[in-house]
Amino acid sequence: MFLVSATFLAGLILLGVPWWLHRLSAHASEQRTFSSLFLMRPSEAPVHIRRKLQHLWLLALRLLLLSVACFAFAQPILELAGSADIEATSVPDRVIVLDTSLSMNRSGSGERAFSEAQQIARELVRTLPPGGRAAVVTVDNRIELNAPLTDDRARLNAAISASQPGAARLILDGLLGRIANLTGTLASPGEELEVHLISDFQATAMPDQFNALIEGSIWPVTLHAVSGDRPNWAVTHLALRGNTIPSKDAPADAIVEVTVRGYATQAQAVDVILEQNGTPIGQRNVRVPADGTTTTQFELPPAGRGHITWLAHLGINDALDDDNTRRLVQADREQTELVVITTKERPYAYLRAAVQAAATSFVPVMKTTLDDLTVPVVVVADPGVLASGTERELVRFLETGGAVLLIAGPATRAAGRLPILDVALAPSRFDQTSRGIVAVDRSHPVLSGFAAWRDLSVFQVVKRAEPETGDVILALDDDTPLLVEYPVGAGRLMVLTTALDPEWSSLVVRPAFVAFMANLLGYLAEDLLPSEALVGQAFAIPAQSVQLIDAAGTRVLGLADTVGRPTVSVATPGVYQLRTPSRTRPLAVNTDLRESDLRRAPDELLARWQAATTQPSRQTSTTFTSSTPTSTSDTTHHQPLAAWLLALLALLVFAEPLLANNGPTTRLPREAVGT
Amino acid sequence: MTTTTPVHTLAPGRVHQRLIEPTVLAQLANLELVARSVVEGTLVGLHRSPTFGFSQEFAEYRAYMPGDDLRYIDWNVYARTDKTYIKRFFGDTNCQLMVLIDTSASMDPPEFPSPGAVSKIDYARFFSAALVYLAARQHDAVGLLAFNEGIGLYRPPATKAATVRTLYHELDRLRSTGGTDWQKALEHVQGRLRKKSLLVVISDFYTEPDDLAQVLLGLAARGHDLLLVHVLDPGERQVRLKTAATLRDAETGEVMEVSPDELATDYPDRLRNHVEALKKLTIGMGGHYLQVDTDQPLDRTLSGYLRFRARHP
Numbered sequence: 001m002f003l004v005s006a007t008f009l010a011g012l013i014l015l016g017v018p019w020w021l022h023r024l025s026a027h028a029s030e031q032r033t034f035s036s037l038f039l040m041r042p043s044e045a046p047v048h049i050r051r052k053l054q055h056l057w058l059l060a061l062r063l064l065l066l067s068v069a070c071f072a073f074a075q076p077i078l079e080l081a082g083s084a085d086i087e088a089t090s091v092p093d094r095v096i097v098l099d100t101s102l103s104m105n106r107s108g109s110g111e112r113a114f115s116e117a118q119q120i121a122r123e124l125v126r127t128l129p130p131g132g133r134a135a136v137v138t139v140d141n142r143i144e145l146n147a148p149l150t151d152d153r154a155r156l157n158a159a160i161s162a163s164q165p166g167a168a169r170l171i172l173d174g175l176l177g178r179i180a181n182l183t184g185t186l187a188s189p190g191e192e193l194e195v196h197l198i199s200d201f202q203a204t205a206m207p208d209q210f211n212a213l214i215e216g217s218i219w220p221v222t223l224h225a226v227s228g229d230r231p232n233w234a235v236t237h238l239a240l241r242g243n244t245i246p247s248k249d250a251p252a253d254a255i256v257e258v259t260v261r262g263y264a265t266q267a268q269a270v271d272v273i274l275e276q277n278g279t280p281i282g283q284r285n286v287r288v289p290a291d292g293t294t295t296t297q298f299e300l301p302p303a304g305r306g307h308i309t310w311l312a313h314l315g316i317n318d319a320l321d322d323d324n325t326r327r328l329v330q331a332d333r334e335q336t337e338l339v340v341i342t343t344k345e346r347p348y349a350y351l352r353a354a355v356q357a358a359a360t361s362f363v364p365v366m367k368t369t370l371d372d373l374t375v376p377v378v379v380v381a382d383p384g385v386l387a388s389g390t391e392r393e394l395v396r397f398l399e400t401g402g403a404v405l406l407i408a409g410p411a412t413r414a415a416g417r418l419p420i421l422d423v424a425l426a427p428s429r430f431d432q433t434s435r436g437i438v439a440v441d442r443s444h445p446v447l448s449g450f451a452a453w454r455d456l457s458v459f460q461v462v463k464r465a466e467p468e469t470g471d472v473i474l475a476l477d478d479d480t481p482l483l484v485e486y487p488v489g490a491g492r493l494m495v496l497t498t499a500l501d502p503e504w505s506s507l508v509v510r511p512a513f514v515a516f517m518a519n520l521l522g523y524l525a526e527d528l529l530p531s532e533a534l535v536g537q538a539f540a541i542p543a544q545s546v547q548l549i550d551a552a553g554t555r556v557l558g559l560a561d562t563v564g565r566p567t568v569s570v571a572t573p574g575v576y577q578l579r580t581p582s583r584t585r586p587l588a589v590n591t592d593l594r595e596s597d598l599r600r601a602p603d604e605l606l607a608r609w610q611a612a613t614t615q616p617s618r619q620t621s622t623t624f625t626s627s628t629p630t631s632t633s634d635t636t637h638h639q640p641l642a643a644w645l646l647a648l649l650a651l652l653v654f655a656e657p658l659l660a661n662n663g664p665t666t667r668l669p670r671e672a673v674g675t
Numbered sequence: 676m677t678t679t680t681p682v683h684t685l686a687p688g689r690v691h692q693r694l695i696e697p698t699v700l701a702q703l704a705n706l707e708l709v710a711r712s713v714v715e716g717t718l719v720g721l722h723r724s725p726t727f728g729f730s731q732e733f734a735e736y737r738a739y740m741p742g743d744d745l746r747y748i749d750w751n752v753y754a755r756t757d758k759t760y761i762k763r764f765f766g767d768t769n770c771q772l773m774v775l776i777d778t779s780a781s782m783d784p785p786e787f788p789s790p791g792a793v794s795k796i797d798y799a800r801f802f803s804a805a806l807v808y809l810a811a812r813q814h815d816a817v818g819l820l821a822f823n824e825g826i827g828l829y830r831p832p833a834t835k836a837a838t839v840r841t842l843y844h845e846l847d848r849l850r851s852t853g854g855t856d857w858q859k860a861l862e863h864v865q866g867r868l869r870k871k872s873l874l875v876v877i878s879d880f881y882t883e884p885d886d887l888a889q890v891l892l893g894l895a896a897r898g899h900d901l902l903l904v905h906v907l908d909p910g911e912r913q914v915r916l917k918t919a920a921t922l923r924d925a926e927t928g929e930v931m932e933v934s935p936d937e938l939a940t941d942y943p944d945r946l947r948n949h950v951e952a953l954k955k956l957t958i959g960m961g962g963h964y965l966q967v968d969t970d971q972p973l974d975r976t977l978s979g980y981l982r983f984r985a986r987h988p
Contacts, residue, residue: 031922035881036781037931040922041937211892211896
């Protein structure tokens with residue numbers, strides 16, 4: 001008979017009968033409901049306690065009686081394991097985690113820190129017990145599995161040898177949680193793992209709160225620290241000040257500032273070399289104080305137009321090479337023509353005022369046709385008046401990678417059609433009720449720096465007759481689109497559904513309009529491309545398609561990373577080229593300065609971390625047991641239990657009336673209790 | 676329900692009538708009206724922040740000086756007067772507010788509220804509605820999580836007016852039932868809030884402070900600002916019994932016999948120690964603790980919250 005048998009389960013329902021009877025008894029006493037008994041302590045009145053205990057004993061006896069009756073008639077059989085059965089034990093597998101951050105590339109006393117880490121890892125592989133398995137994982141800003149759990153020592157050693165430190169930063173905050181997530185896919189249920197973390201444990205990598213070090217840890221962790229502090233110098237700051245392009249009003253007075261810092265160093269003189277577009281143009285010998293900072297300046301000759309790349313590097317042989325060079329890109333600020341196609345002076349005046357007030361590189365020019373397809377952005381104010389030839393030119397301009405901003409107006413509404421997209425507009429009327437503005441896509445670069453749209457009101461918009469198909473960036477609070485982006489060919493089309501007119505919206509008379517237009521035009525002209533980044537740091541590129549080319553001319557982004565305002569990160573420092581359909585701009589990628597300070601975290605902190613991760617909650621043992629799980633015997637003995645249960649049942653049937661008749665006492669009046 | 680209080684006593688802008696009893700607010704059927712009455716009443720009489728910023732609320736004109744941001748030059752004035760002025764504005768905030776309400780059975784036991792007070796769940800709903808209204812007024816994103824032993828309701832932070840109106844309806848429908856699972860509730864929030872937020876947790880906190888610390892630490896570690904609003908009924912602070920009684924826990928159903936002597940002497944000390952432990956725990960995590968009674972005017976509670984916001988902009 002199985003325990004899920006209907007008759008057996010029906011018998012168990014009988015257990016509810018005494019339970020219900022005892023609850024009836026409990027209801028006889030007066031009760032009051034209180035929020036929580038969390039802070040309450042029971043009364044010490046003895047009469048209540050004794051009576052309650054006797055009732056519970058009786059209830060337990062009755063429940064036991066019924067349970068035994070049910071089990072006895074179910075005729076259970078006890079399955080006993082054979083005598084050869086011994087406790088099965090498992091071997092904890094080792095997960096060897098190697099820190100491959102920039103600081104592990106340090107050298108000193110003739111040996112790299114990472115070589116020392118590799119030696120520790122190989123020793124862990126060598127000391128594996130027979131049949132024991134291990135995995136090799138590397139961590140910096142990412143975590144990678146270099147060798148899965150295996151007992152193939154040659155494969156493990158090859159994975160250790162193939163691992164090399166990069167230029168990214170390791171953050172210890174939450175690292176054990178990330179390792180646990182990765183190893184969770186390695187171990188089968190019931191398998192035990194132990195983690196060996198080999199790192200330099202930089203003080204700068206430690207989180208503010210200790211809990212972040214152990215958060216998410218589910219396996220025992222052993223910390224292995226490689227050799228200690230090394231003195232190191234780094235270029236911590238490279239900045240350009242003043243004007244590099246002379247004009248009639250402003251002569252060239254540019255200065256390049258270079259700051260050098262020593263970490264755990266003695267006072268020493270260091271050569272600082274400055275390069276402009278790959279050509280050395282200056283050298284200084286500066287004295288860096290012990291564990292301190294010094295700044296030097298280079299006066300520069302006038303430079304030509306175009307993007308300029310600056311490099312400052314140190315002529316010193318220290319622990320880390322990568323942080324001895326710092327790069328800076330000076331973006332070209334050449335003025336660009338902004339074609340505004342309109343026949344009305346009013347929207348053009350608002351647009352011109354905003355562009356000039358925002359100090360952008362655009363020079364607005366009012367035109368009625370598009371005769372130059374080399375400009376990056378064209379603004380069409382009230383496009384209902386567009387001639388068909390101009391509209392065709394704009395479509396061609398867009399398909400070849402241009403950007404167009406369509407701003408609605410009375411003529412657009414009267415025409416009942418949105419040019420370029422060739423979609424019908426719904427009939428609309430002047431509405432005295434103003435609408436608020438809601439940011440739909442807060443992450444969009446156009447809205448960068450705009451936290452609130454309070455006090456902006458829109459009175460009139462044009463609205464598509466069909467449902468919206470573009471990406472809505474701004475909308476009214478009744479969900480009517482206000483700013484919509486459409487990809488057209490290789491280019492981008494933005495549609496602002498209200499006019500640059502105070503009778504249509506209050507946008508043009510608010511200060512936010514200036515920054516909004518600067519962002520909008522900058523985005524369309526791809527002027528918002530970043531010019532600097534850190535190794536391993538993810539950064540967004542506000543362009544619909546982009547390619548990233550390294551100094552050797554190799555593309556470093558995968559196909560999936562190149563479309564739709566991608567977020568990318570770069571693994572090695574250097575000067576890269578960001579290419580969009582209409583722009584190319586250099587990108588300076590530097591190392592994270594927190595990797596330059598090679599001082600280790602205090603030993604007390606590491607000891608506390610080690611102690612906290614030796615016995616995580618899920619683990620019971622951190623030591624190896626036997627090499628293989630011991631097999632269990634397949635010999636079993638079947639022992640019927642019915643006879644024993646019937647004997648127990650007879651005993652309980654005899655005991656129940658004895659306890660019921662002699663045990664419980666008469667309940668005393670409630671008022672007499674505790675008084 | 677019959678109301679004995681004239682409606683005009685709730686009109687905003689009447690400083691001398693600012694402190695509105697919770698029982699009066701409970702007579703208003705519209706939760707949004709409750710929120711507006713409390714918030715507008717509280718804000719009247721407060722001194723405006725002297726911090727100027729470039730947001731939307733105009734403060735004054737000032738002549739342009741070298742170093743000022745060119746974007747804030749008022750070109751309309753420049754066009755008329757040929758002089759450059761910049762417009763200055765009062766600073767505003769833009770943060771993300773998440774309100775967590777405990778809707779376990781302990782928030783509304785059958786024999787409460789005490790005379791002159793509202794139930795804890797009603798007080799929590801009113802206060803939450805006031806926070807939602809205040810956040811919407813400041814264009815802050817606001818979200819809501821109602822929990823007991825499970826997640827009853829979760830609305831991620833949003834600024835849309837329609838979403839905010841939905842929150843009033845959701846708050847209106849909240850009922851207290853079941854037990855409390857702090858870990859589930861706070862892990863639910865922790866897993867979904869990516870942006871640093873201000874978390875306002877409204878509960879009667881009948882739980883071990885150490886257990887609570889374990890789950891709150893994760894939120895504090897992620898940089899969220901915490902405000903614990905500890906709601907108590909006056910009848911819970913001083914339990915008066917003439918004779919020994921059997922008390923039943925509203926959440927767990929546990930039954931306990933208690934004596935009036937113990938409730939008069941030891942229980943207040945334990946409650947005081949519990950409150951102190953919660954306060955110490957919250958301050959230790961960089962948060963803020965606010966203990967309120969359900970007969971306390973909501974305006975006063977909201978003022979406490981605003982003081983907290985002033986320290987955590």
